[in-house]
Structures are given as C-alpha cells and as structure tokens.
Amino acid sequence: MIAGRKFDCPGCGGTLEIRAAGYTTTVACRYCGSVIDVASPDATLITQYHQAVAELAIPLGTRGTIAGIEWEAIGWQSRSSAGESWDEFLLFNPYAGYRWLVRADGEWTFGRALESLPEMLSDDVVRWQDAKWEVEDDPATMVTIRVVGEFYWRVKVDETVTGRTFWSGSRQLSCEQNRDEVNWTALDPIDSDGVGKAFGINPDGGSRPDGGLGGGLGSSGPPPGKSIDHFADTRSSPRPFVRWTFVAALFAAALAFITMAAFGGHGTPATGSLSLGVGGPERTVTLGPVEVKRAWQTVTISAAGDEFANKWVDLDYALVDRRTHQAIEAGDTLEYYTGTDSDGPWTEGSHSTSTMIARVPRGSYDVVMTASAHAWSDGTAPSPVVDDPWSINPTGTIALTLSAATGGVLWGNFMVVLVLLFAPPCFFAWRKMKGA
Amino acid sequence: MQGEASAEPSGPQLACPSCGAPVPLVSAALPYAVCGHCQTLILREGDELKAIGKSAVLPFDVSPIQIGTRGTADGQRFEVIGRVRWGWTDGSWNEWLLQVGAGTAWLGEAMGLYVLVTEAPELLETPLGNQFASGTEIPLGATLVVSGAHFTATDIKQAHSLGGEGQLPFPCPADWTMTNVDFRSEAGGALSLQRDADGVSAWLGRYVTLDELKPVGLRKIVGWQVPTALAATGIS
Numbered sequence: 001m002i003a004g005r006k007f008d009c010p011g012c013g014g015t016l017e018i019r020a021a022g023y024t025t026t027v028a029c030r031y032c033g034s035v036i037d038v039a040s041p042d043a044t045l046i047t048q049y050h051q052a053v054a055e056l057a058i059p060l061g062t063r064g065t066i067a068g069i070e071w072e073a074i075g076w077q078s079r080s081s082a083g084e085s086w087d088e089f090l091l092f093n094p095y096a097g098y099r100w101l102v103r104a105d106g107e108w109t110f111g112r113a114l115e116s117l118p119e120m121l122s123d124d125v126v127r128w129q130d131a132k133w134e135v136e137d138d139p140a141t142m143v144t145i146r147v148v149g150e151f152y153w154r155v156k157v158d159e160t161v162t163g164r165t166f167w168s169g170s171r172q173l174s175c176e177q178n179r180d181e182v183n184w185t186a187l188d189p190i191d192s193d194g195v196g197k198a199f200g201i202n203p204d205g206g207s208r209p210d211g212g213l214g215g216g217l218g219s220s221g222p223p224p225g226k227s228i229d230h231f232a233d234t235r236s237s238p239r240p241f242v243r244w245t246f247v248a249a250l251f252a253a254a255l256a257f258i259t260m261a262a263f264g265g266h267g268t269p270a271t272g273s274l275s276l277g278v279g280g281p282e283r284t285v286t287l288g289p290v291e292v293k294r295a296w297q298t299v300t301i302s303a304a305g306d307e308f309a310n311k312w313v314d315l316d317y318a319l320v321d322r323r324t325h326q327a328i329e330a331g332d333t334l335e336y337y338t339g340t341d342s343d344g345p346w347t348e349g350s351h352s353t354s355t356m357i358a359r360v361p362r363g364s365y366d367v368v369m370t371a372s373a374h375a376w377s378d379g380t381a382p383s384p385v386v387d388d389p390w391s392i393n394p395t396g397t398i399a400l401t402l403s404a405a406t407g408g409v410l411w412g413n414f415m416v417v418l419v420l421l422f423a424p425p426c427f428f429a430w431r432k433m434k435g436a
Numbered sequence: 437m438q439g440e441a442s443a444e445p446s447g448p449q450l451a452c453p454s455c456g457a458p459v460p461l462v463s464a465a466l467p468y469a470v471c472g473h474c475q476t477l478i479l480r481e482g483d484e485l486k487a488i489g490k491s492a493v494l495p496f497d498v499s500p501i502q503i504g505t506r507g508t509a510d511g512q513r514f515e516v517i518g519r520v521r522w523g524w525t526d527g528s529w530n531e532w533l534l535q536v537g538a539g540t541a542w543l544g545e546a547m548g549l550y551v552l553v554t555e556a557p558e559l560l561e562t563p564l565g566n567q568f569a570s571g572t573e574i575p576l577g578a579t580l581v582v583s584g585a586h587f588t589a590t591d592i593k594q595a596h597s598l599g600g601e602g603q604l605p606f607p608c609p610a611d612w613t614m615t616n617v618d619f620r621s622e623a624g625g626a627l628s629l630q631r632d633a634d635g636v637s638a639w640l641g642r643y644v645t646l647d648e649l650k651p652v653g654l655r656k657i658v659g660w661q662v663p664t665a666l667a668a669t670g671i672s
Contacts, residue, residue: 005496022497023547025527039527069663094498094657095646095666097548115549115643116624117588152547154526181576182590286658325659368658 006316006329009034010045015329018150019061019074020092026155028075028147030060035147035155047157057103057201058089060149063325064198066110066190069096072325073199075149081142081163090151098152101195102187106204108195109172109187118166118173118184126166126173128186133166133173140164142176200324245425256417267291269405274371278311278396282372287404289322290365299360300408301330301367304352306399309338313398316370317355321363330355334400337376356408367404373397452476454487460503462517463535466603470518472503475599477607492599492610494521499545500646500654500662501532503602507649509552512536514649516543518602522595522616533604540605542639543649544628550649551626553641559627560638568629569636574617580627582640587619587627 005018011034018024018038025039026046033049058064058073065071075090086104100111118128124135144159159178166173172187196203270287290299301317312335319328336349375396449458450469457473461480469478470491477489505516518533529546544551559565564580578589597612614632620643621627628639647665654662 020498022495022499022528022530039523039525068665070661092548093663094660095500095654095663113547113549115620117590117620117622119622152527320659327659 007038007043010036010043011048012050019072020094020150020152023092023152024074024150025152027150028155030054030148033146033148035157038150046154049157054146054148056089056148057087057203058101058195058199059201061326062199062201064195064200066099066194066198069093071096071099073101073149075151075155076147077144077151077155078146079142079144081140085145090149100185100187101190103203106192108190108192108203110190111174111185111187114173114184114186118175128173131168131171133168133171136165136167138164245428246422249421249425252421253418256421257414267293267406269403270367271401271403272369273402274369274400276313276371276373276398276400278373278375278398280373280396282314282370284368284370285402286366286368287402288364288366290319290367290404290406292360292362292365292406295362296359297362297406298408299357299365299367299404299406300354301332301357301369301404302352302354302402303332303334303369303371304401305334305336307351308398309336310376311336311373311398312349312376313371313373313400315353315355317357318368318370319357319360319404320366320368321361322366323363327368328357328360330357354408358413360406369402371400450478450480450485452487453478453485460517461603462515463540463603465538466518466533466540466605468604468607470599470601470604470608472601477600477609479607488607489609491601491608492597494519494599494601495528497521497528497530498657499530500657501530501543501545501651502653502655505651505653505655507651509534509536509541509644509649514541516602518600518604520600520604520608521598522614523598524593524595528598533602541641543644544626550644550646551628551641552644552649553626553628553639556627556638556640558638559629559640560636565629565636565638568617568631571631573615574629580619582625582627585621585623585625587621587625589617590620591618592616 005021006015007018008014009016009029009031011029012032014029014031016027016029018027025037027036027038028034029036035046037044037046056076060073060076063070063072071091071093073089074092077088078085079088086102089101091099091101098113102109102111114128118126118133121127121132126133139162142161142163144155144157147155147157161176161178163174163176166175170189174185174187176183192203267290270290272285272287274283274285276283292299299319303313303315305313312333315332315334317330317332332353332355334353336347336351338345338347340346448461450461452459452471452474454476455471455474457471459469459471459478467480469480471478475491475493476487477491479486479488501516503516503519507514514534514536516532517535520531522529522531529544532543532545534541534543541552541554544553559580559582560569562580564574564578568574574589574592576589576592580587593616595614595616597608597610600608612632614630617629619627624643626641626643630637630639651666654666
C-alpha cells in the first residue's frame, strides 16, 4: 500500500499528493496556496489564493529522524501574535502519528498533542505528568498567516485562536482554544543543529538552494548581456567570421552531445512485468534498484505491451530514493488504435513507449509503477469494445514489460541546443549572402 | 498490490453467499461479517449465511492496523477482527473491533491517537447519560465523574458510517448516522457516549500508544519502516 494519493489542485491544476490519506482533511496547495477540502472523495476548493511558492526551512516531503522515529514534514503554517511570527511544521509517520517542529526566534521545539488533560490548579498553574506548569503571560490572540501542505484539521488563513503558554523549566505546555475545541501541546526544546542534521537542511535559513549544475543549455549559449554587442560587431565582419561562428557552433554542439551522453551513461536496467485487465483495477509493480552513480543523471523508463489494439494504458511512475524516500514522479501513456474509415485502414500509436526523467540526483532508487488499462470505442461500434472485429486481443488483458535504467539522451533538449547554437551563424551567413 | 498482504487469518472460514470468497470466522458470537472480496454484508444465523446488503468500499487510508493484527492489552492477547470507519464533515476515524479472550473491545483510531474502550452500560444510568439518551445535546466541557476521575467532554461530532470490514456485532448500512461525544480525563482516560436511531451506548477505557499494544502483523506501508519500538515485536 502506498501511503499517498494524488489529485489536481482545483485552483491551479498542479498535482498534489496526500501523504496521510484517511487523516488529512485539508490541503493548502504548494503552488498557489489555495486551500482545498479533501475530506470528501472529490477535492473541492475552500479558498483560492495565488501566491508565490513559499521557501521553507524544511521543504515539505523531507524526512528526518528524531529520537529513533522517522518523520516526514507534511504541513507548514506561519502564525503570528503581537507582531511576532513563527513557523510550525507538521510531521507525520503512519505508525507513530503526528508531531510538531516549531521555530520561534531561531529556537526549535518538538511538540506532541496531549492525550490526558492537564489539571487546573489555579488560573495560572496546571499540573501534568507530576510537574507544575506556570503560565507565562496573559492569553494572546494568535493568527494563522500562511499555510502550505496537508493537515488533519481545517486550516484557515486568518484563523484566530487564544493561546497561553505554561512553563516548567525549559519545557512548555501550549493551550490553544477556539469556539469549538481546546488543544494542549507539550513542547520540548530541540537543538537546532540536531534539526538541521535530521532533515539535511540549514535550520537557521530558508530552504537550501538547489544544488547541482546550472542549466547545461545556458552555459553553451552566449551570456545574455553580451549578445547585442556581438551582433553589432558582425555587421561589418569579414567572411571568415561567419565560418568561425559555424565551427564554434559545431564544436559547442559536439561538446553538448558528449556532456549529455555522459550524463546519460547507460546502467543495468531493472525489469519487471505486469498483466493488466482491461477496464480492471490499476496495478502496481516496483522495479529496482536503479543506481544513479553520478551527481545527476537521466533515468529512462520504458513500457511495452504485447499485441493489443484500441486500448490504452495509463502509466504513473514514482522514482523513490531509498534513503530519503523522496519521490520524483512522471507519467506516460501506452496506446495503440486501429480501424478502417473512408480512406481505408489506419493505425495510431505504438506498442511501446519510454519516458526520460532528467537530472535525477545521485542515489539508489526504486521505481514504483502504477498502470491501468482501458478500452477505447470510437462510438460507432456497440460497446463493449471486445466485440470489435479489429481487436487483435479482445480477451481483455495486456501483458506489460517494464524496464528502468539510467541513461538516455534527451533528444528534444539536444535539438533545442542545436537550433540555438546554429541560429546566429545561419543568420550571419544569410546577412552576408543578402549583402553580397 | 505490493505491501498489502494482510496477516493470514487463522481458524475457520465461511464462504461468502454472494461471491464464494472465504470469509474468516473468528468470533462465533458475532452475527455480521463483511466479505473482503465483494463487500457483501453477511448475516449468520446458525449455519446459515444470508447476504443482506452491500457495505461501502472503504476509502483508502494509511492506518497501520489491519484485520488480523494481533497484540496485547492489559495482559490479554487480542486480534483485530473488524472495523467500522466513521466520517464527519471535517474528517473520519476508524473503530477496530478486537477479539479479546471470549469478549470484544474497540480500538478507536483518530489523528494518530488510539483509545481502547469496552462497553460500560452503567454510565447510561448517570444523569448525564440519561440526558444524552433522551436526546438532549451535551455541551463541550460537560463533566462526568467515574470512580473519582473527572471526564470532560472535549469533542462532539455527528458521524455517518463510511463502511465496514471483517466481522461486526451489527450491520453497518450506508445511511447509518450517530452522535458521538468523547470525554477525556486527567489521567489519560477515555469515555465515549454514542447515540443512533436504535439507542445509546457508553464506552470506557483509556488512551494507549501503538507500541504498548506490542502489535504483530501491522500493515506494511510502502516507503515507511516500522519504527524500532514497534518492529521489536515483529511484523508478520
């Protein structure tokens, strides 16, 4: 059973994943910030927002181990009170439930919801777990400023609660109350280096900037600021200049090809197979491991079906890093149609397809593939389509052969490189010819 | 599907009257079962099995518990034999039926927290119990004293059944609705009052952690390791 469930944000169409299916009731889209109700089977929009993607100290989906238990950051909210704001990260583990990581004034605390109610000894003092806890301040109003990710309650921007904090030494009990409920949370200090190490982040800053190489395309083109001067120079440039630009473009193209092929570098494929019932439930198979041995590499996932016609297979891929459990997702469709119309017989599609995932970071990956097969009817044949006389495989199963391996050159990207590289010399050559 | 292999049920099985798939029979005392294959709701009267309806297919969730999970509570072995899932406007929760010795108990699961309760009909004889039975709503913060412990109402919900699985003491039709009031005590005690069209029931117990139940046969969830505290007792 995979813990996630995918859906499209009704606000911006971005694909979102629910990591705590069955518990999560609200998702705040990480692309546009819209707040979505997922308690019912259909994702419905509660409040639509259009805001920039927030840069978080712990990117959602990151996992870290605290006190022997692995936690995944699934939600974040920024709240404020009396001009001060702080971050709250919601952590989840399906076997251990929920925890909080709170960052206020650069200090981190690790929190969990209380199961037993503290006993009120007076207005200012409570007893819980044999300790006395004293209130710090008068009750304060706390406002939720921003939310991203998923939550087991109805999060709302601008939601206010009244909160009080009780202290016992360096430990805190936070009591938050709104119209409907009272929630107690115990918060223990946690060393910020520990948080940083656990989640592989810089605990004092925003998210770690994207590591790795700058775009391979950008580095082979001219720096943007230079192109105009360069262009001006060539108006009166002698003929060898044009030839030189061609040579340079050719050289750069060769370099680009070698670089891309090197990043491609074929590895041993992981293979598997699936038998799919047409119109039946989706099925999942895991291939692996796929070892990415370089800093960044392309991974190619291929699917081929046996003889079938007028059917399609929806393919969802998740490349899951075995160490971090981070997934890179992709999708593909395997489809083949055939028929006869006034122009005679026709076919469309193919019995095999492949998808390349670029820039996969170094690591050991499992490829989780989910597939479902569907029958197509052109509307003229009575359904079901199994009566279709053209159908080569009317019995309704498709045998899929699947493979995943590092390697593969992104030809589309290479073509873009070629066009960009050869456009200037061609343009200069054209100007020369026209001038002559 | 990978990772979904459930703990193998032991003991006798019945054949579903609708599709013929085996339906495990753990407790002879429970009259209802939901076929895991076709969701047919089965009524058992003596040796006779009757299909009396369909239960809804349970929505996907990532609960670590599954039918067949075993463990220990208060020194007694238990096995999970059934489940009802309840929904309300802002979410849902699970109630797992445990076979404990010759009797049963329920393990409630909401937001990663667990409560273990058994039926406590004597609570309905209290003034608050009477008030609830007569249809009067209980306000948040209402208290009930049981053996000297103060229980405070912290959660009141109108719930509807989202479906069931396994063996159950009642049918769980799709249009089944109820009012559920949860109380908590300072010592981690849990108390629930439930009211549906047929009457009221009261449940008493406490909050428990998954590891103190020493569970065996937890559901495997792809991408997650069972934490060491739980793995120590094994995952089947």
